[in-house]
Amino acid sequence: MASKNRVTVNLSDDEAAQFAALAKKAKVSKAWLGRRAICDLLDRARNDDQEAVLPLATAGKGTR
Numbered sequence: 001m002a003s004k005n006r007v008t009v010n011l012s013d014d015e016a017a018q019f020a021a022l023a024k025k026a027k028v029s030k031a032w033l034g035r036r037a038i039c040d041l042l043d044r045a046r047n048d049d050q051e052a053v054l055p056l057a058t059a060g061k062g063t064r
Contacts, residue, residue, distance in 0.1 A: 007038075 011019060023030045 007034075009034075 019030060019033070023033045026033065028036075
């Protein structure tokens with residue numbers, strides 16, 4: 001699959017280390033893992049109530 005769009009995210013040092021460890025453990029690239037996570041989120045948003053998928057109360061407050 002040829003990708004035309006790019007997303008950049010900022011992670012804390014701890015988040016980045018955990019993300020890298022998860023990718024290494026699964027023997028996949030961090031890019032693949034990020035795409036998989038985004039695809040899973042989009043699937044849930046399509047099939048579920050978006051309020052449950054994206055808690056808007058925390059949007060813009062620097063929290064997850």
